[in-house]
Amino acid sequence: GESVGLHLPTLSVQEGDNSIINCAYSNSASDYFIWYKQESGKGPQFIIDIRSNMDKRQGQRVTVLLNKTVKHLSLQIAATQPGDSAVYFCAAYSGGYQKVTFGTGTKLQVIP
Amino acid sequence: EPEVTQTPSHQVTQMGQEVILRCVPISNHLYFYWYRQILGQKVEFLVSFYNNEISEKSEIFDDQFSVERPDGSNFTLKIRSTKLEDSAMYFCASSEEGAGETQYFGPGTRLLVL
Numbered sequence: 001g002e003s004v005g006l007h008l009p010t011l012s013v014q015e016g017d018n019s020i021i022n023c024a025y026s027n028s029a030s031d032y033f034i035w036y037k038q039e040s041g042k043g044p045q046f047i048i049d050i051r052s053n054m055d056k057r058q059g060q061r062v063t064v065l066l067n068k069t070v071k072h073l074s075l076q077i078a079a080t081q082p083g084d085s086a087v088y089f090c091a092a093y094s095g096g097y098q099k100v101t102f103g104t105g106t107k108l109q110v111i112p
Numbered sequence: 113e114p115e116v117t118q119t120p121s122h123q124v125t126q127m128g129q130e131v132i133l134r135c136v137p138i139s140n141h142l143y144f145y146w147y148r149q150i151l152g153q154k155v156e157f158l159v160s161f162y163n164n165e166i167s168e169k170s171e172i173f174d175d176q177f178s179v180e181r182p183d184g185s186n187f188t189l190k191i192r193s194t195k196l197e198d199s200a201m202y203f204c205a206s207s208e209e210g211a212g213e214t215q216y217f218g219p220g221t222r223l224l225v226l
Contacts, residue, residue: 041219043116043203046215102155105154
């Protein structure tokens, strides 16, 4: 089965610094990945996705890097802001895409 | 911006009672999903639904669970006889397409079974 995990449960960064959140997955057949942000009391919110035919994808202040060799992906947030404080989940799609398997989440705390 | 809505936001029920959680997906979306998140744990997939039938379901989605799209806008999750371990946040999501398309999540219903 799919196993998606995060290396660090909590990450504290100073406002304005860059944040890097890491994620490992176990199923080599996974070919679509998403980073979600979940604020307290709310549902997961899509941030950025990447397909397995790519190594890097950039959005607004966010970059996702995918290393299929070691089954690892990371989320980089540039110039972290207090509004970025949330739990971040990586997720992997496999077996038809309709099912997403989430990791346990990393809590990002931005220090003003 | 269109969004997925869920009602109620909170539901408290007695063990053994039936509950129905309601969702209104984004109007032009065709694929619908239910997930749950037990407090402090990761989000877990329950079921996906397309064209008025279940596409995939997880091991969690046993005979006590059912889903329905009773009309053109609502998507419901029914738990027939709730157990204490059903206490969780239940998220509905929808997507325009199925394969590889972004799923948009609702705010969730917090279910507490006593």
